[in-house]
Amino acid sequence: MQTTEIFSSQLPxxxxxxxxxxxxxxxxxxxxxKRISIVTGIHGDELEGQYVIxxxxxxxxxxxxxxxxxxxxxxxxxxxxxDSITRGFPIYEVDLNRAFPGGKHEFLPxxxxxxxxxxxxxxxxxxDIHSSNIFLREIPQIRINKEFSPTTLRLxxxxxCDFIWIHDAVTVLEATFSHTMNSLGTKTLVVEMGVGMxxxxxxxxxxxxGILNLMKKEKIIITDEKFExxxxxxxxxxxxxxxxxxxSGLFVPELDHCAVIKKGEKIGTIVNxxxxxxxxxxxAPNGGxxxxxxxxxxVYEGSLIARIFGxxxxxx
Amino acid sequence: xxxxxxxxxxxxxxxxxxxxxxxFEGSDPDAPSVAIVGAMEGKTIIPLYTASKxxxxxxxxxxxxxxxxxxxxxxxxxxHYALNINERFWPLDKTDINxxxxxxxxxxxxxxxxxxxxxxxxxxxxxxxxKTRNDLSTCMPYIKLFQSxxxxxxxxxxxxxxxxxxxxxxxxxxxxxxxxWQLWGTxxxxxxxxxxxxxxxxxxxxxxxxxxxxxxxxxxxxxxxxSGYQSxxxxxxxxxxxxxxxxxxxxxTKKIGAYVAKDExxxxxxxxxxxxxxxxxxxxxxxxxxxxxKNALIFENAVAFRVVKSG
Numbered sequence: 269m270q271t272t273e274i275f276s277s278q279l280p281x282x283x284x285x286x287x288x289x290x291x292x293x294x295x296x297x298x299x300x301x302k303r304i305s306i307v308t309g310i311h312g313d314e315l316e317g318q319y320v321i322x323x324x325x326x327x328x329x330x331x332x333x334x335x336x337x338x339x340x341x342x343x344x345x346x347x348x349x350x351d352s353i354t355r356g357f358p359i360y361e362v363d364l365n366r367a368f369p370g371g372k373h374e375f376l377p378x379x380x381x382x383x384x385x386x387x388x389x390x391x392x393x394x395x396d397i398h399s400s401n402i403f404l405r406e407i408p409q410i411r412i413n414k415e416f417s418p419t420t421l422r423l424x425x426x427x428x429c430d431f432i433w434i435h436d437a438v439t440v441l442e443a444t445f446s447h448t449m450n451s452l453g454t455k456t457l458v459v460e461m462g463v464g465m466x467x468x469x470x471x472x473x474x475x476x477x478g479i480l481n482l483m484k485k486e487k488i489i490i491t492d493e494k495f496e497x498x499x500x501x502x503x504x505x506x507x508x509x510x511x512x513x514x515x516s517g518l519f520v521p522e523l524d525h526c527a528v529i530k531k532g533e534k535i536g537t538i539v540n541x542x543x544x545x546x547x548x549x550x551x552a553p554n555g556g557x558x559x560x561x562x563x564x565x566x567v568y569e570g571s572l573i574a575r576i577f578g579x580x581x582x583x584x
Numbered sequence: 585x586x587x588x589x590x591x592x593x594x595x596x597x598x599x600x601x602x603x604x605x606x607x608f609e610g611s612d613p614d615a616p617s618v619a620i621v622g623a624m625e626g627k628t629i630i631p632l633y634t635a636s637k638x639x640x641x642x643x644x645x646x647x648x649x650x651x652x653x654x655x656x657x658x659x660x661x662x663x664h665y666a667l668n669i670n671e672r673f674w675p676l677d678k679t680d681i682n683x684x685x686x687x688x689x690x691x692x693x694x695x696x697x698x699x700x701x702x703x704x705x706x707x708x709x710x711x712x713x714x715k716t717r718n719d720l721s722t723c724m725p726y727i728k729l730f731q732s733x734x735x736x737x738x739x740x741x742x743x744x745x746x747x748x749x750x751x752x753x754x755x756x757x758x759x760x761x762x763x764x765w766q767l768w769g770t771x772x773x774x775x776x777x778x779x780x781x782x783x784x785x786x787x788x789x790x791x792x793x794x795x796x797x798x799x800x801x802x803x804x805x806x807x808x809x810x811s812g813y814q815s816x817x818x819x820x821x822x823x824x825x826x827x828x829x830x831x832x833x834x835x836x837t838k839k840i841g842a843y844v845a846k847d848e849x850x851x852x853x854x855x856x857x858x859x860x861x862x863x864x865x866x867x868x869x870x871x872x873x874x875x876x877x878k879n880a881l882i883f884e885n886a887v888a889f890r891v892v893k894s895g
Contacts, residue, residue, distance in 0.1 A: 356678070360720060361672050361673070366756050373825055373827070373887075374887075375719045376883050376885065379885060401677075439759075440756055440758060510690070512691065516593065516595050517596050540596065541596075566596060569594065569696065570691060570692050570694075570696040571676075571693055
């Protein structure tokens, strides 16, 4: 195991910004062995991935003889953001996941993502772990750009997640880590799970199993240990239904996240604490699995409350 | 002048956000029309100040309302909520309204705001967006036009600013107001204003004069003003980027808008704990200082200056 600095910058007052990567590799180089990079903390308020990387590093430490390929771990890309509860790059207020591929002559956030892209480049597989944001709780899911699904879908099914969401290509998303790395030939998957600023331990363990399962299938680790890979439901066989708040207020949920619900079922209410009145009652626009649920209760008109995966005849 | 409500959003704990536009109806139905958008984000003042002074000019500065030939809509602020608490973006989820166009009426809050604003802006022959730079630099006022295939460089010269930055289009620019407005048939221009939190009357008036010049030259208003500069169109190869190899306290010694000679000292970096000068910044070429870093504390390898090459 070796920890290396992939980017550093002397900050104005007595501190160095340092982005680190830890590499696990076999003591003797194996011919044809693959390389996987696990990246997290591109958004500073998303911490679920840090726990997954901790669990993975611990497993690798304890099973060093199983390591056949190269495993690179990048636990805190936006290190300043992670330590200051800031989603974007502090001061610049830039979403690093809209700044790829960056460049060495760009502003500091652009230089940082450029350094990350260069360092990950050459990996066979990359996994970018996100935790939604502070507003929404998500079940463990993989997001895949349709453009790259022919090569990434097979890998996504190994990751022990509950849902695979294949979305259309959107120009603005070309500035993301996953699009950049996929374009450079690294098969890159985006995981969304849990909620911002918090850890969901069971999700961490679930994804750890998935990553180990994928690495075993790809012969990056060789071990007799068995890893679970649950069969995910996929957006190929249904639709995603959105529920946005029709009004501003305090959202009080009625259901648990991840529940299987029927069309018309009550999801929650929007209330006004000032006068004790219910401003709006929210019902499911379709049956299916409630895979996204609002966590942060203050809402404005338009704030996302829930996403449901199902099909029109509710058989899903 | 008519005040029109463009959108209203309630809040649980704040007064409703009401975005209003000031519509000046023109006397000539054949004249071109223009919509001007002021502050889409908080923390800076010149877009808001310029738009509000334009309302004042159109209301009180023109002696005869028939001199307003084409319809003019001014929306001084879209993001009062951010301005009032010194936030840059939408205060709840920190999203940038200028990354939400053309908007979506069933989407998230800022997508809905963008949609209602965009609906109000549709159909104008010309559009002016008052903005500041997205990075941590401040600059002289200039026009930014994306290389989108819809841009009108000839008309952009009518503002009379010293430079027009003809900028390469990035993926994230495709959700900006300028790009979408152009896509929908309006000739749109972004005026990039100094990124400051105070009003410097001279520079602020320069932006206002640029807008008035444009309105006058496009015959949207009948008003005589001294012409501005013959604008120079610049692209990426025309700009020299000067980074600082050291972090610390940044002190520019040459002002924005100044011409500098190659090897002339234009700034310095002072060690933030020990006070000594750790780096001196010299101009790598002859040219005009168009932008510099706006904060006193500067990062290592941050862009300290942008110089438009001359000679």
